[in-house]
Amino acid sequence: MTAVRTAKQYLTYVSAGPFQYAVAEALRLPDSYFEEFRADMRAKRELLAGGLEQAGFRVFRPAGTYFITTDIRPLGESDGFAFCRALPERCGVVAIPNAVFYDHREQGAPFVRFAFCKRTGVLEEAGHRLKTLGA
Known part of the structure; x- marks a missing residue:
């Protein structure tokens, strides 16, 4: 002690x-x-946010972090853990389920976050790959 x-x-x-x-x-x-x-950082945030919106996510633009939280329900999804586990195989992009930050995980279940503190080319490619989710 x-x-x-x-x-x-x-x-x-x-x-x-x-x-x-x-x-x-x-x-x-x-x-x-x-x-x-x-x-x-603002330009990268907007680049990724635009790609996420075009892919069908509901996007919550942050004011003071380099993570964008999204709602996956517009994509017909509701389980952030399952969504994030399958995402790399589905389109080669990774995300973090927000539920890990909630005391009551079910409240955060439909939300996942993506980091935009990356090279511009990586963010552009992520946007292109994420658009394949609806296909």
């Missing part, structure tokens, strides 16, 4: 050491870096 309490104190009250160096480096970057990063 003493070891756990000691470790917890350093994790709770102090950010992890390596992160402190990373944050210090980031604070030295010019504002233009963050403006370009924000614009790049």
Whole structure:
């Protein structure tokens, strides 16, 4: 118990050491870096969101993450776990079932999320592949 309490104190009250160096480096970057990063992430979000919408998903555009949550019910699906397990074989794309983040998993069952923090070409290809779901 003493070891756990000691470790917890350093994790709770102090950010992890390596992160402190990373944050210090980031604070030295010019504002233009963050403006370009924000614009790049916004463009990638819109690219993936558009592809998901064209594939038939209901899309919830995020404001502060690099995951897009979607509703799979418009595709005739309701089980996010089964959908995500089958998705790689169906079209070569992966998603995460949102139900893993819910206390009551059934409430999150029809929602899955996709990451857009990827190369533009990867997102374009994902959009093309996802369109085959309805075919």
